[in-house]
Amino acid sequence: MTAGDDGGGRVQYAVHGLLSAWREHDQRCTEVLDGTRREAENLARMLDGIDGLAGVDGLDSLGEQVAGIMKTGTAQAEHELRRAGESYATETRALLALLTGDPGLTTAAFTLPDPGSGIAGIVATFTTDTSRRYVGHLLGDHDASSTQPADAAGTAATTGTAASPAHVDTFTAMFPDHLRPTITAMITHPRSHAIQAHGPDVTDDALQARLTWRKDPVGRDNHAHRWTLHDDGTVTTNHGVGATAGRFNSIEALANPLQAVVHACGNTTDGLDTYLNANSKGKIARIYVPATLAGLEPGDTAAFRGAGAKTAKMADDWQKGRTYAMHNGADPMPIVPTNPTVDGADPGAAMIFRKAGDRWIMTTCYPVAQQPQDFTRLRGSTS
Template sequence: MAETQGNIRYAVHHLLTAWSDYDRHCADAVAQARREADTLARMLGAVPGGDALTTEVTDIMTAGTARAETELRQAGESYSTEARTLLGLLTGQPDLASAPFTLPSPGSGLSGIVATFPTIESRRYVEHVLTDHTDSDVITTASARSAASNGPSAPAGQVAAFAAQFPSELHEMITRMQTHSRSHALQTHGPDVTDDALKARLTWRKDPAGRTNSANRWALNDDGTVSTNHVVGPLAGKFTTMEAMAKPLRALLAATGNTVAGLETYLTSKAVGRTARIFVPAHECGLEPGDTAAYRGAGTQTEDMARDWAQARDFAMGSGADPMPIVPTDPIADGLDPGAAMSFRKSGDHWIMTTCYPVPTPDERFTRLRSTDS
């Protein structure tokens, strides 16, 4: 079912964006024809005795523009019919295809396209996709293959720069956390992760750390398909500075007494098995707009649309199709309840931080940190 939904979602998105592009070109063509008619009329009007000719030519061009608008409108009807049929299949609303609608004039823009969909849900879906369309970006598989990887282990300089954000008595613990073989926070979400690496991770599920184990290895196959088990949802983000990346852990340490023992006692109390997941709200740790950067799937403003986008992304990976579009975002500035998601794992006698990344809203599996926690 997910494969079918991904196929349909992929088709819906690309059909809607093609319609939007077509509509924009229609507006440009009609406007250009009218400008040319006006220019010609002014030129003929300056010729002695040219008034009658001006009227004749203007009438011809006006009639021609009207015929062109009719033909362009008919092409728009095909886009509308197909888009409503596909969206009906995707949302389980087959009546979308047969519902009456008013076809907009060519070049009517977003509002005209949205108005052809009969239900609030379908209109909102289309509006979300096309609102993102103008800011969207894509990265090809070839560009994803060449995107830089940080390496499976955090460089010593990055580890030292991160540890420097904490009191000296905690440097040993911080260093141990970041150099553990399971830790990938700096490699996948640190400030050295490039924009292309973020785009490649989101669009083609390529690990920014370049890990080659079975869970993360990535391959671009000869037939254009992509193979990987690397897991990423409809958003991929990072912290823009080491100071910003340290803020969530500093807040967690402050809430647990600023000691190793206090932190480990807290994590043990919140753990499920050997894993503890903590969500640190932005207002609790001082994360501000600009501290984070990310890309999200275009048209993923709702949970259902985010799921659909991820399925369409996976369809593109498995079929060698063109990439799904993405848009830049700042999880802290744009999120409804933003913050940082932190995962810890018990390794021997100590806890290590496996990852830390910015999120626009918390995952229900994570324990929410409050300033009174201890």
């Protein structure tokens, strides 16, 4: 890689590709070896059952001979498969040494697993805790993972820049009459995109497209969000998203966190203003509403996450790999379905409020598996 070459993310991308290939190789080994052993047994049984062979010169030991050949064949197959496994091991260890900053990884002695010994066998070939954790997280997601090609992302539906009046009605109906004009203004401001970007109209395809290729589910066409799939397979956009993309499955579920906040503020606009003013900096307030307070149920949320993106570092590495795929038109990074409300250690909703002029609006609201430490966490009551 030389300066100016578009290498950013190449290592992160390659680690995913190699480990996936190794895991798939290992699964094929299991099938091949199981199949070969089964055939050898079948053949031995078959020959065993032919009575006439007994006593016929040169034929009486045929069963044994065939079994011997099959056994040798199996051992040879195993040997060849093991050599392929060795290539995967060498390459992956070199890349992981770069990623984890542990050069010893390439030189430490290791035991190659028997072909077909599964994820545990692959993980065991790595000699440091850091690398074993890294590979374990990544392969733990492998079998449930899928990929979305860029052209499928291109055809994923977008929701449009304005929230539908029906959705706005459903949302505001969750609030006391006297608050409805305030709530309407909070969710329909031009900078508000909770319903459009995290509401039930965002399809699974659109979530996958957002995560894999950073395609804006709203479909905004300005400099900040425009999305272009070029003829050479590369993708350009400035739309931002981390290693998870999620939505609420109903407008009611999306409205629940705001309802909890407003309720905790005494169901008054003044109470809400006071609370958000007290918790704001630079005209932004972010409030975390735990799932229990928001009344979020397992069926209320859905999301996709980068495969293996279970720690801050791995989430960033996954995103770096995504950048590589976008810049180079490479195959998509793998993703897994997840439900923050079910899978999260401390699930809830993150809400971002912004002061527009002299009033607070809600710019967004999205499901989260666990909250960063510095978020403002909604308690039962704000006073």
